[in-house]
Amino acid sequence: MSLEVPLSQQGRCAVHPDLPAGGTCSRCGSFFCADCATSVSGLGARLYCQACAARPDVNYLETLRQRYWGRRDGWAWMVGGVTLLLCVTTAAALAQWGLRATKESLFTLLLLVPVPVGVAFFLGRRWARHALIVTPLVMAVAADFLHRDGRFLYALCVSLGLIFALRIHRDVRNQLFFRLPVPPGTLQALWNERFNNPMARQASRFGFSALFMPMIAPVAVICGVVALRRVDPKATPPIGRRNQALMGLVLGLVSPLLWGFVLLLLLTDRIHF
Ligand SMILES: [Zn+2]
Numbered sequence: 001m002s003l004e005v006p007l008s009q010q011g012r013c014a015v016h017p018d019l020p021a022g023g024t025c026s027r028c029g030s031f032f033c034a035d036c037a038t039s040v041s042g043l044g045a046r047l048y049c050q051a052c053a054a055r056p057d058v059n060y061l062e063t064l065r066q067r068y069w070g071r072r073d074g075w076a077w078m079v080g081g082v083t084l085l086l087c088v089t090t091a092a093a094l095a096q097w098g099l100r101a102t103k104e105s106l107f108t109l110l111l112l113v114p115v116p117v118g119v120a121f122f123l124g125r126r127w128a129r130h131a132l133i134v135t136p137l138v139m140a141v142a143a144d145f146l147h148r149d150g151r152f153l154y155a156l157c158v159s160l161g162l163i164f165a166l167r168i169h170r171d172v173r174n175q176l177f178f179r180l181p182v183p184p185g186t187l188q189a190l191w192n193e194r195f196n197n198p199m200a201r202q203a204s205r206f207g208f209s210a211l212f213m214p215m216i217a218p219v220a221v222i223c224g225v226v227a228l229r230r231v232d233p234k235a236t237p238p239i240g241r242r243n244q245a246l247m248g249l250v251l252g253l254v255s256p257l258l259w260g261f262v263l264l265l266l267l268t269d270r271i272h273f
């Protein structure tokens with residue numbers, strides 16, 4: 001006796017009825033063939049039919065990419081603001097002292113060096129990302145050429161400028177503003193940071209704070225409970241951070257007990273002496 005299912009009774013791909021099904025979609029449950037089975041980055045080994053894989057809630061990392069694609073982030077607005085400030089400051093300085101062929105006037109004009117870079121950065125020109133790193137160095141060299149007695153100050157400004165420029169250069173959200181390719185792993189990290197159960201992170205923060213300020217403990221407990229109820233690794237997209245939620249809850253419960261114990265020790269000490 002054979003246990004093989006007759007070909008006519010086997011599942012068929014919902015899109016290609018002439019092909020046998022290789023499995024079912026993790027979302028809608030319809031049969032798919034080997035060609036139609038689609039994996040989605042950020043969702044592990046789950047397989048979907050092509051229609052479901054294209055849905056924004058399933059392909060959530062792609063949705064995240066599109067959400068920030070070409071949209072100015074906080075850094076872009078900050079660079080734009082600083083550029084505007086530099087223009088206003090230089091204009092005010094020139095209105096006050098006028099433009100003369102003195103070193104002081106040239107020194108004031110140095111403030112205009114980053115303006116084209118800042119404008120290009122705000123407008124999303126890719127070369128401006130790299131120029132932003134070089135600009136502090138150029139300014140320091142030029143400033144040193146005009147005034148040799150401010151080396152320590154220039155070095156300090158260059159260091160600060162470089163730290164900010166490198167920080168901006170590495171920022172994923174800013175790379176998406178410049179429409180640069182970002183690998184799925186990096187998008188996943190961005191999603192984790194912003195949208196993966198943020199309440200759990202709050203719970204753990206409140207929990208640690210509650211160790212020093214016991215009045216925060218109830219907030220940590222409430223956040224911990226809410227975050228713990230949200231955890232669902234099978235959801236699409238998966239909701240995690242169970243450990244952080246638990247940490248907040250436990251610290252929120254332990255903190256009042258700890259403080260109660262310390263108070264009790266202090267009170268018994270007073271009664272004895
Ligand atoms: Zn489906």
Ligand SMILES: [Zn+2]
Nearest residue numbers: 013016033036
């Ligand atoms: Zn198919």
